[in-house]
Amino acid sequence: MSLLNRTVSPNSLRVFETAARLLSFTAAARELRSTQSAVSQQIRSLEQQLGLPLFERIYRGVRLTDAGQALFVSVQDGFATIEHTLERLQQQQQHPRVNILTDFSFAAYWLMPRLPQFRRLHPQIDVRIMTNQGVFDWRDKEVDVAIVFCDERTLTTVPRLFHEEVFPVCSPAFLQQHGPIDGLARLADLPLLTLTADQGQSWMDWPGYFQQRAGINYLQSPELTFNNYTLLLQAVIAGQGIGMGWGGLVDSLLDSGILIALDTQPLRSQRGYGLIDAHPKVSSDAKRLLLQWVLDCTAQQVDSQ
Template identity: 35%
Template sequence: MVARRKLPPLTALTAFEAAARLASFTKAASELGVTQAAVSRQVHLLEETLGFPMFIRLHRRIELTEKGKTLVSAAQEAFDLIAASVSEITKEDHVGELTIAASVAFSQFWLLPRMPDFSREHPDINLRIVTQDSMPNIESSDLDIAIRFGNGMWSDGQAELLFDDEIFPVCSQDFMRTAGKIEAPADLVAHPLIANVTSDQTWTGWSEWLAAFSVELPKKTFGLRCSFYTEAISAALNGQGIALGWRRLVEDLLLQGRLVQLTDATVKTRNAYFVVIPKRRRQSEAARQFLAWLGKISDPSLG
């Protein structure tokens, strides 16, 4: 006979996890739809059951004890797994439903232009594309697949290399004709440079790109600063200056002649694009077909 698991009261554990995550009994009560006193009672019940405090009560705030930190980490992992399992077993039983997440730039420039080809090959699969630069946890969401740029070391899923990338200066045909002779990286700083400002540490900006060729970005440069890469490429297409082109993202625009590569100077990216799939969830037939299609159309090297 299998021994019964020794678990604390689950209602108390739920209240504790919410209070720990939100660092507030009041906010936990609001989330759970109960009173602040009810949350306080449940946390006290948990502490009595276990025999030690979960929180250090300070003036107008609470802090987790070391044992509290250990328990909340385990509780959150368990709740995430339960939420993912519930989502899996309660969603509509439709083998052709597929949810894919990718960054705004990758979706616009690479993924969405190729989706018609996939849909023609698999007309029975309904696609949902989630575009956001802040990637949600794939284990605790309804995502089937995420495409991410980075080092491949993510704890919430299994990452498989899709392809790497390289970066070089690009501009419109009209801008190239009026800009004059540009042959080397050092020539670029005399022209308007289009940059996108981001806190993403995996992103390569003008300063880092020019430094690869021992060129210093002047303190006073003229050009345009954008919040998103899609805006920077749009500005380059409109002839407003020179942007950094990530080959995987601007490849179609180069083939169409809407953008041109200004020099032969390129910088290989430190990171790469990866396909990330949940570790703990059963992979659907639609996901398997999409992964097979990705492998068929993507070259793992830039050649």
């Protein structure tokens, strides 16, 4: 039988914690706005229920026994945990938070430039962004919304934000040095920067691009390989080679002239970014507003193209 079934009340534990912290029944009574005799009775009743002496009565005070000291540490930890939880719940009520899980590139090139708009619309909502470049599993994490690159099968069950559209990109300086780049044969001769898919990701790679463009097998030349698309784009901007550009992610870099698209007709696949409600059975206004905002932004992006 547990101690809870022996009617150890939270109030008794609170009286014990106060008396143990102050090492005085009289001081505990003042803090609790009670009487010394009531505190003494509560402690005596608790000791009887536990079958353990918790205090040694000494001249002008009390001191904890070994059992009392052990219980005091546990009770303080327990009350601290409860108080922390209550504070967190109150903060969430005053400032609701939504947690977003996505990859580095989507966060850097799509989400972050647009996030100030969401914060202007909903200043009361705290947004937390978590990034991962590998295979995503949001079910065991504190995630409300996941925005992830999905295969065709997954996109039949969740909203698609936009299709995968890919095309080679390079910097103006690289094109000036190596151009014109007017065909696949010339493209294959140049350093092609690669984003690895060593964890089973299904995005377009260079062999797939050449195969779909011309039905030829691309023989890899020496190149730089990255596991982070943000770093790959930085290498492209620095003129170290040609990278694969993803529509929806590199648009602002193209518009500003930082990058140049080498193919005006992107390859499109049925893959793309999907918007996932990580815990659909858990509802909140913050999550609902974030989901709708992402859908509205992508709809405006498609309409403007």
